[in-house]
Each structure stands twice: as C-alpha cells, then as structure tokens.
Amino acid sequence: MTTNAIPTEMTFFARFESDILSGKKTITIRDESESHYVPGTTVDVSTYEDGRWFCRLEILTVEPIAFSDLNDFHAQQENMTLAELKGVIHDIYPGIEKLYVVNYALVN
Numbered sequence: 660m661t662t663n664a665i666p667t668e669m670t671f672f673a674r675f676e677s678d679i680l681s682g683k684k685t686i687t688i689r690d691e692s693e694s695h696y697v698p699g700t701t702v703d704v705s706t707y708e709d710g711r712w713f714c715r716l717e718i719l720t721v722e723p724i725a726f727s728d729l730n731d732f733h734a735q736q737e738n739m740t741l742a743e744l745k746g747v748i749h750d751i752y753p754g755i756e757k758l759y760v761v762n763y764a765l766v767n
C-alpha cells in the first residue's frame with residue numbers, strides 16, 4: 660500500500676542556509692520525488708549534510724517547470740545567475756527535464 664502523507668520536512672545544502680534566512684532565496688527547484696509539498700503547510704528545514712535544523716518555511720506554491728524553461732526570474736529568486744542555477748540543478752538532477760518550482764516564505 661502506498662501512503663500519501665503530506666511532507667513536513669525539507670533539506671537544503673548548508674551553503675544555501677544564509678540566503679534562505681536572509682530572504683534572498685525564496686524558491687527551490689526539485690525533481691518529482693520532492694514535488695509533493697502542499698501550499699499552506701509548513702515544513703521543518705534542516706541541512707542535507709548533517710541534518711541540522713535551521714528554520715521553518717511555509718509552502719506557498721508548487722509549479723511544474725521544464726529545465727529548458729528556467730529563466731532569469733527563477734535565477735533572481737535563487738539569488739544566482741541563470742548559468743549558476745542551471746549548473747547547480749544539472750549537478751543535482753543530471754538529465755532531468757521535468758522539475759518543480761517550490762515557492763516558500765520564512766516562518767518567524
């Protein structure tokens with residue numbers, strides 16, 4: 660039997676922590692396996708490397724995006740250039756075209 664539990668946790672690479680906490684990074688782009696976040700819910704956020712909790716985020720929207728449709732606005736919301744963003748995503752999700760933009764807000 661499969662379960663469809665709403666995700667309550669999210670991880671980020673530690674190098675993105677300061678941008679998230681300062682509000683410079685307001686989206687993350689994930690593959691299908693991490694696309695099941697639900698708008699209106701909150702998630703506990705920790706570092707991918709060592710599981711250290713560092714904030715809570717409210718999920719605002721989850722929208723599909725093709726890798727080839729990523730643009731400068733996505734990069735701006737990631738606090739990167741578009742070339743940097745495409746490089747990061749290519750490293751994390753090599754060859755994956757179908758992605759999801761998760762827009763979030765810091766919960767105080």
Ligand SMILES: CC(=O)Nc1ccn([C@H]2C[C@H](O)[C@@H](CO)O2)c(=O)n1
Nearest residue numbers: 670671672675687688689737747748
């Ligand atoms: C396990 C895993 O995939 N963790 C991820 C995935 C993505 N990010 C960041 C990197 C970029 O800023 C965006 C776009 O993918 O999200 C991450 O920190 N951790």
